[in-house]
Amino acid sequence: MTIDELDARLLELLARHPRITVLEASRRLGVARGTAQARLEKLLARGVIRGFGPDVDPAALGYPVTAFATLEIRQGQGEQVRRHLAGVPEVLELHTITGEGDMLCRLVARSTADLQRVIDRVVGFEGILRSATAIVMENPVPARIIPLVRAAARD
Amino acid sequence: MTIDELDARLLELLARHPRITVLEASRRLGVARGTAQARLEKLLARGVIRGFGPDVDPAALGYPVTAFATLEIRQGQGEQVRRHLAGVPEVLELHTITGEGDMLCRLVARSTADLQRVIDRVVGFEGILRSATAIVMENPVPARIIPLVRAAARD
DNA sequence: CTCTCGGCTGAGCAGGTTGTCCAGCGCTGA
């Protein structure tokens, strides 16, 4: 139900050399092509690998500012708020959370000034009572998965 | 310096059918193969597409619990804290932020009980003064980029 | 107005890769 060492090495190879072919991967892993191919298919079938979507950099698209907004929602307005936020392109991700606030979303904007526009649009909805924004300055650990894959393979 | 309609459609195709070939993409876009290939290369060269890394689902790896932790750091300890957190596999992402707290990180754990272990490990470092954790319950808007790509292409 | 540049087209070619078979082998559990 989990992954083994070979799966982990395959995932690492794919993460490090995204455009690698199955044949080349099998060579580097020291296994037959059929094996690498079967492993890859199983990882996809099990949902371990969701896909190979292009990793697009919002900054290169003209949206260099990232922020996280914590939202407090009026009771019973959750569904409407979700739909509202899903309609804002600058909302890249939305979670419902425990603790302070009810939702957490990741936003991008063209500039800090533009961030105001985005936030106004985000909170300009009657179901949203309050919001707190944190602007991202640095990203010391960019989204990563390999260390976790290694950890998962170790059992 | 930004992207045009054709770039946007190519990005969408790649996002929707990640394993599509350049040839097939050119057919669906109604352009010559060379054009699709040149566009893709430019998107990669400009950094709009960072790569095609496998999109790994932590839940399928045995880490179904996601949380966000806001950390307050002791003055001048930033560098050490970053290194500390970079060494924790369950830390998938780390940002330095403005506003309440100094850093925000995304964590995963094997269970809510296991989350305690992860948080203990995260905050078990002298440079970290306080932390507030928000557990993710739902993810109404999973990480997405296409709406933003559309918006970026519209100018 | 004419020239040049950049981007797109359609085509071709060699070489590598994919999808799909197959037979054989060794380990594991019944």
Added chain:
DNA sequence: TCAGCGCTGGACAACCTGCTCAGCCGAGAG
């Protein structure tokens, strides 16, 4: 002892990639 399962090594046709080339077209420069 046997069946199942995963891995190996090999084979094949179909397909895609990287590369090159000549021609076409619109935009901007002179």
